[in-house]
Amino acid sequence: MIKKLIFALVVTAATYCVTAQNNGPSFTRGKQLYTDYCLTCHQDDGAGVPKLNPSLINSSFVSGDKKKIISWVLQGTTDKIEIDGKFYSNNMPAQNYLTDQQIADVLTFIRGSFGNKYSAISPADVKAIRAGIK
Template sequence: MSNRSLTVLGTLLAIVAVLYACQGEEAIRKAQYYTNGQKLYAQRCQNCHGSNGEGLGQLYPPLSDTIYLAGNLNKVACMIKFGSNETIEVLGKIYDSEMPPNKDLTDQDIAYIMTYIGNSFGNELGWIKTEEVTNSLAACNKGD
């Protein structure tokens, strides 16, 4: 093998190693957020949305609609923090019960919960970063 071939091969191996390390870091962070989110979900969300995200009859929606969640991540962050009294449609059903606010949750807590919900109940949305939640909440235009 020529020196140039070895250099190219070495560069490619270095790139693969960096990509693998980044994916490893992301998987670790996702697992951390998921685990912390599971605990917070049990404390804050499970009473209304169920231990399996099944919801509560016609009162509270299930959390298994990946399409709704993926299309409304910003809105979900706002709902968790500030509550909601608007009508939503989830899995073809209308829900209009009020969701209470959780103003004492930090952006980090909400990212934990969203990562848990986003990767449970048949959802696979990946790691929801704290920065994403912070940006979503800033866009809510809600007062304290």
């Protein structure tokens, strides 16, 4: 009886941990933020537009170290930066008007969508990078 109870608790906790990353409130809010702030360029399926806006699927900027993707969204770029061997003619707007929570949410969504399976990003991660940029 006790063993069954412990087993049930462990299963519940494990399920929560998995869903907290891929289906949790941060992910759900991130999906809406993606629609509002990113979708016009990076598209519904995250695949971008050839030569114009890069794909967020299998991108070394999305998969890599959290600092790279966070500072990217905070700062944007008007330089033509090589992304996984290709160049894109559009500019990426700086989106530092979004809160730490909003940036964490949208990046958690991207890192857990379009076939990506990377860890969630927390508001504390964003806060630390933002402080380093100012």
